[in-house]
Amino acid sequence: MRRHRPGGPRGAAGTGAGPGRGRMPRHDAGAVPLHRKGADAVPDLGVTPGPLHRADPRHLGPYRLVARLSAGGMGRVYLAVETSTGELAAVKTLLAEGEADDADRARFAREVGVARRVAGPHTVRVRAADPAAPRPWLATDYVSAPSLGELTVRGGPADSATVARLAADCAAALQALHAVGVVHRDLKPQNVLLPADGIQVIDFGISHATDLTRTRLTLGTLAYIAPEQARGEPATPACDVYALGATLCTLATGRPPCPDTGDPVRLLALVARGAVDLGAVPEPLLGLVRACLALDPAARPDPVALRALAEEAGAAAGTAGSSWSGMPDRWAGIVLAYQRQGRELTERYGAGATRAAAPGAGGSAGVGAGPPVREKAAAREPTPEAAAVDPGAAGDGPRAPHPQPDVPAAALTPEPAPGPGPRPRAPRRFAGLTPRGWRAAGSLVGNCAGLSFLVLGLLAVLATIIAIVVALAAG
Template identity: 45%
Template sequence: MKLYSLESSDPRLLGPYRLLWRIATGGMGRIYLARQEAPGTPASAAGPNGTVVDHGLVAVKTLLTEGIVSRPDRERFAREVQLAGRVDCAYTATVLDADAEAERPWLAIEFIPAPSLAELVVSAGTLPADAVRWVAAGVARALVELHGLRVVHRDIKPLNILLPHDGPRLIDFGISHAHDHTSSTTTIGTFAFTSPEQACGNKSTAASDVYSLGATLFFLAVGRPPYEQTDHPIGVLALVQRGELNTSGLPPELEPLILPLLEVDPGRRPAPSDVLRDILSGLDQATADRGAERWLPGAWTALIDEYAEQGRELRDGTVDVDAAEAPTQMKSEGTPEGSDGASSEMREQLLEALRKQQDALARAQAEEQAEAEARKLARQEEEERRLREQARKEEAERRERERTEQERNEKEQKERQREESERATREKTATAAPKLDDSKGWGGPLLVVAAIIGVLIWQPWGQPDDDTPTSGPSTPPFVSSSDSLDHIDSGTDTSSSSSSGGPDYTEPPESVTSTPEPDPTEDAFKAVSYGDCLDVVDTGYGGHSEYDWSEEEPNTTSCGYGARVRVTGTTGDCASGVDKAAWSYYSTTSEERTTLCLTGQYHQGDCLLATRDGNTVSSIAMLSSPNCADQMVPAAYNEILVVTAIYRATAGAGTEVCRHGQYDANSYWSINVDDDATMLCLKAYD
């Protein structure tokens, strides 16, 4: 393994540990090889599970900082120490000791003399399919243990997986990300191995670890990350954010294992326990638990042996640390070029060490700059999302105002039409009624004259009796608009006049059937299929009892990260549940109703509208999606809750599983969705 001499800026003691070598320097932290040799301290101490652990050689991590450690950095480091201290399993490096309140905070963990998967691939080549499965089983076991403790690693990558003979060991539980000022649960690891949701600045979940495992296994099998090669880290980040994979070169027999892990949608990735079960079912059960020799190529086992031998020498003290630091001292004293062969060899070792240090520092600076750019990009995307949400909210309010104004105008128009109709009726009645002036006594005679004229016109004496047949064409009866034209006798001559001199009657025209105009909204509803995801959310302005959708007609969208609703039916027979809804549309053109059955999709970091009274949440708009930082909410609600974690629902599980350690003082609520199969942890957004 590569060991570097201590620099003048490096401490010599951290707690009871004497620092011997510098192992690695990352963007935010530094790792040392140390031994517990401080005077007055025991040679062993109780480990996290109460057993006595012989510290011997340990790896000590500390913050990479200059001057006084700030309070926020110290608090983040303390949270990371507490998180790593919860882990005590055979597949990770054991935490031995820590002091987050020291002048320079530190964390001591078990020293594992083994190469990383990154170094093995670079130095010894890629792995065959069975060897990849064996490594995958070991890492999957570690993730099952971690996730069972509600710990998300957040930075699974080849460099953070050591491989001794007895199987993979996970190291580095995010200490190097203690400087991430965005959120304690939002991280962007090494770009080529991070998940799309992490690359977009969203929260890291157990599914994020699964994606990183898939990228790591791809690296073991192919020798590169699963993306197009680019020299700029931001270019890699953009590919990860869009989920643009390049899986060429992946052996076909490994596709069923690796490709499901690289699903862009976190909800479609398998759980580590499912991965482990599938791998073990395919491996030879008699040899599944054997060590590296059974599975790994010779070049891999040779390098693992070299590390193990070096570890034994370091523990036995046969490596002289003071002599190893001599090249640095000789360089400062200016040893001449003409010295003997031993001095020349030391100078070469020194130059090589300096070159490696410079390379490491350059990489650290590049990674730090890339991470800063990534955080800036994530903040910009969050601001753009906030502006989009604000614009959508304003658009919803505008449509609501327009709808209210339109209803008022229609009501006023109908009222005016009714008044005009009543006025026209009164005027018509007044015009049609005879105005008789009886002031001169003519009213009576005029009525008599009118009656006589009416009788003469009627001529009742000329009408035949009901039982007397008549000759000649008869006058057809009057046909109202509601009668059928079939009621008219087609044999009657309607072109001649009646015997009484009545008007001619002509055959009414045949009715014309017109084709109804298409209804685009109905077409949009009928175009939606089962399994589609829609770009629509409940704005909350409909209150607790009604949905007020952000769109007037459905628009399908990708079901990847960020989609809030999925269509579970189009027949109208929708199931009920807290996360379910029905969205229907009645077309006046076809006189048909189209109904879509919807269910919510949830991700860590999503926000929901809620009504809260103290510690009681009485209602939650489960299909809403407000901007988490909104200062105003619809009148029916008074709180915004954020999804902090998503777990598989189990009997008796409550909000106690939502807490992040014993010092977490937040108030949490939980709710079951997905037909009680999934539990969401919620807290007030702050």
């Protein structure tokens, strides 16, 4: 996961209906109804925790590592349990074997600093970090949710209303980032998660705070970087706006605005020229996407103006005011599947497993199986930064002029959480190896012995041939 990927497991109970959210989302053409029973009612997940490897650490700080989540170019992310609370977390550490060098530590410490600065309703909370540890680590809330990239690939493009709503939320996230002097520089569908209670922007590994670094490297994914980045110019907040426009194009059409040439060098040249193809973008979104993708950075809207353009796009899509349609059914099914996984992981590893094992424990509801997702999101205490950039987050007025996309009511019908079940017994070891390891070692020795006999036989045949040739030549 997800992507990356960090943030707390969200429970899935109730419909989340509130004022202005009583409508069921419309069914897109070809959408799969999620109220069906059967094995095909919920899709398989694109990201699932994998087992720890022998070289993986078992503890980092106060966190017990229980599974692998993902690995990137610089770091690896683990699913972990905080030993004092039993809460799940995502812990990122460097991939470097042994001691990390000074450059890696400085880069990791900068990522930790940026992640702490951008705390807000659309970013994942940092729980703890230790960049100076022998193996530097960063712990954040664990979010069991798909990325917009996975939703688009597996669920198809979204309708204009959903894309407009996501644009407004992403603009709010960029507003919070830029307000504290941070440029993301790698905004793309894979770096935006979608839990049921709103987007979460993740992965600040190549972000920079303008007052912390003078890095001028062209980083990010080519299809989503701004033309000035492709030309090697400094990354600015306008680059994030361009990346958001490219992301919105992908959500609406299934592909980024620059054609996929299969050649990174040619693609980089197309991006540098601003050669975009917006022919497939729906009319209600065209003005919004075109404004974000302006070749001149000064002509692009800032996040505040971008939110206004997103609201206009939503109105043009026929969803004025608070009567926004929900996400496509295929998307909702994937979001639901991740919610279910979050509950199951909580029951297996986290606080739910602790309560189930305690004497007299009643029920098996975990952290992810509490009140409805939207009620928990509304009860969260906003940070000062969030209140500064979104007055509705302060609790004194409406949070936003439109609600989050609704998940179909039938899709969010709560299901009984599975019991923790017996844990598998660890295999017995002899001289540090399991029976399977000894079988593998024996097979390797046998193969080596067979290869040795084959080489000796070939040498004997070659020697015989040479002897015959010499004898014939002497005769």
